[in-house]
Amino acid sequence: MQQTDESRLKVLVIAPSLDGNDLSEPEWAYRWVEALSRRADVTVLASSRIGAEPLEKQLPLARVVTWPEIRWLYQKFERFNAMAKPGLPLFVAQCRKWIREALARGETFDVGHQILPQGMRHVSAFASFDIPYVIGPLGGGLKTPPAFEAEVNANRGLAARLRDFDDFRLRHDQALRRTYQKASMVLGVAPYVEERLTGLDLQRFHALPERGYGDFAPERERQNAVGQLTLFHAGRVIRTKALRDTIRALSHLRDLPGIRLISAGDGEDLPLCKIEAKALGVADRIKFLGRIPRGAVEQHYEAADVFCFPSFREPMGGVFFEAMAHGLPIVAAANGGPDFLINNSCGIKVPVTNPDDFARGIADAIRTLAMDPSLRARLGAGARARLKSFGSWDDKADLMLTFYQQIMAQTDAMPTGATKQERAAQ
Template sequence: MNTLKVLLIAPNIDGTDVGEAFVAFKWAEALAELVDLTVLSFERPGRESLAQQLPAAKVVSWPEPAWARKHERLNAMLKPAWPVFSSHVRRWIKTTLAEGTTFDIAHQLMPQAARYASPLYGCGIPYVIGPLGGALETPEGFKGEMGSASWFTKLRAMDSVRFAYDPWLRRSYSNAAVVIGVAPYVRDVLGKVPLKKFAPVLELGIEELAPEVTRQTGTDTLNLLHVGRGVRTKGLRDVIRALAQLKDRPDITLTSAGAGEEIDLCRKEAEELGVADRVTFLGRIPRDEVEDLYRKADVFAFPSFREPAGGVLYEAMRWGLPIIAAQRGGPDWIVDDTCGIKLAISTPEALARDLADAIRTLADDPEQRHRLGQGSREKVAREGLWPTKAKELVNLYESLI
C-alpha cells in the first residue's frame, strides 16, 4: 500500500513550547513516522525552526504576527491571528493543488477550542477537524464561587450560539469527513451542528511510563496530591474542604503544586477550616520536582469540574497513582473503575462530602489503592503512548478515504 499523504495544519506547532503548540508537535512527530506528512504552521522568531524539529516531515511556515503575541493569555484563548493563518493556508493549498500535488487527507489539528471555522472547507481534500475540546459550562452550583475572570474568558458563553447560527463555522464542521472531540461530551456540545461523523480521541499522550514505584501498603498515612493551575475549576478548594471533614484522620495530608489566584484563597480556607498544618502549597515548581511529587504520592485527587481533557491525569497515571476525579468532561472519559473513583458534580457541599468519603475509602483500603494504581499504569500504557495514538489516528484516516 502506498504511504498515506497527509496535510496537517495548526497555528502553532512547537516542541520547545507548552500547551497546544507542544501537543500539536507531539502529534506531528508521531505521525511523521507513519505517513508522508506536510505541516503548515506559524513560527515564532528566535526559536528552533520547525523544519529542524520535524526532520521527517515537509514543513511550510509563516512568521506569527508580532501583535498577536503581545498578550499570551488572550492569544491562547482567542487566537486573534487565526484569520491570517487561515488565509495563508487557503492560498498555499490552492497554489499547491494547481501545481499537481495531491493529498489523501487534510487535518486541522488545532485550535482545540470549537469556535474556529476551518480553512480546509472547500479545499478539494477530505478533511478532519480536532480533537476539539472546551465549551464546558460551569455547573450551576459552583457559579457563585467563580470570582472574577478576564473579560475574554466570558466569550465562551457565545460558543453555543455560534454552533447554532454561525454559517461559516457550521458548514466547515458539517462538511468535515470526521470531527474529533477530546472526549464523548464534545458530541453533545456540538449537538446543533449536523456532523457526518464524530470520533472521541484524547489529544494528550505520554512518551513512556514512569519507573514503577513500590508504594506504602499501610493505613497509617495517606499523601494526597493535586497538580494544576490555581483556578477555582481545578477543584483544589474542594479537596481542602474534604480534609476538614476528615479531622479524625490527621494522617491524611495534601500537597498542592500550581500557581494562580486560587492558591491564596485555598490557603485562607485551609486556615479557617483548621487543616492548614496538613496542606503544603508549593506554588509553581520545576517539572522534575513535579515528577518527584507523583513518585512520592499515594493518591491523585483532581476533582476538576470543568476540565475538557485532563493532561495531569495521564501524568499521574503513568506513575501508577489511583485517581479521584469528577464524573464530567474529559476526566469522565479518561478515568474508569479500573483506575480511580469518579464523583458526581452538583454542589460544592456535595463534592466535599463525596471527596471525603472517597479519600477515606482509599486510606482504609491499601489493596484497592494498589489495584487502582496498577489499573492506571496499565490503561495509560495501553492507550496513551504517542506511537499507539498515532497508529489509531492513521487507522481513522484510512477509514475515511
C-alpha cells in the same frame, strides 16, 4: 525530508502552534505530527514560534511551511492570545492561499487533518476545498455546573465570556458550522464534545484523547499504612480546578490527621485557597508549593500516594496522563474529560452536585483510599493499564492512518451531495 514513496498517503496537516519543546497543546500536537511523519508524506502548515527551535529541524521527515507569529500579540498579550487567538484569522487566510496555489500547481493531497486549535470556535481553511479532512481532537466549551456558578463567576474573565459566545456561534455562524459539517470526521477528546456539537449533522465522530503515553515511571512500593496518605494536586490554581474543594474535603477528615495534601501550581484562586485552609483549620496539613519546575513536579508524583484532582470543568487534563504514568490512583470529578478518562479500574469519580456535597464526596473517596491500602495498590496498577489502553503516539498515528484510508474509500464511493444517512449506509 525523506524521499516520497508512492504507496504512502499524502497528508496535509494544519496546526498553528507546534513545538516539541513546549507544554500542553503545542507539545502533544507535535508528538502526533512527528509520529505521522514516519508513516506518511506529511506537509504541515504552521506558525514559526518566537524563540522556538525551527519547526523544520524538529520535524525533519515532514515538509514544513510556516509563517511568523504576530510578535506583539504573543509577547504583550500572551494570556489573551492563548484564549482568543486573535491572530488565527490571518493564519487561516495564509493556509487558504497556500492550499489554493498548491492545488493550482497540480499538487494533490489524499486527506487533510486540522489538529489545532483545539477549541470549537475556529473555522478551518479545509472547508474551502474538496480535500476530505479530519478536524480535532477538539475539546473545551464545558459549562460550569449551576451550583458552582456563583464562586466561579466571582472572578469571571475573558474565557467565560468567550464560552458564552461560542454557543451563539455554533448555532448561527454558518462558516463555523460548515467547518464541522463538511469534515469527514470530527475527533473529540471525550464524548461530551459530540454533545456540544449537537445539531450540526456531523458525518462521523470519534472520541479520542489527544495524548499518547510516553515513558512510564519505574514502579515503586508505596506506603501501605492505614489512615496515612499523601495527596497531590497539580495544575493552574483557578476555581474550576477544585483545589478549594479538596481543602474543604480535608475539613471532613479531621479524624485522619495522617492525610496530607501537596499543591503544585499558581493562579488567581491560590490566595483564596490559603485563606480557606486557615479558616477551616487544615492549613497545617497542606503544603502550597506554588509554581515549581517540571522536574520537581515529577518528584512529587513519585512521592505521592494518590492524585487528587477533582477539576469539575476539565476538557481532558494532561495531568491525569502524568499521574497514571506514575501508577497513582486518582480522585476525579464525574464530569467532562475525566469522566471519560477515569474509570473504576484506576480511580474514584465524585458526582458534581453542589459545593458542600462535592467536598463531602471527595472526602469519602479519600477516606476509602486511606483505609484500604490494597485498593490503592489495585487502582495504581489499573492506572498504568488504563493509560496504556489509550495508546502510544505510534498507536495514535497508526489509528489515524486507518481512519484516513476509510475516509478516502468512503469519499471515492460516495456521490457529491450524499446525505448523512447515505454515508452511514456505506
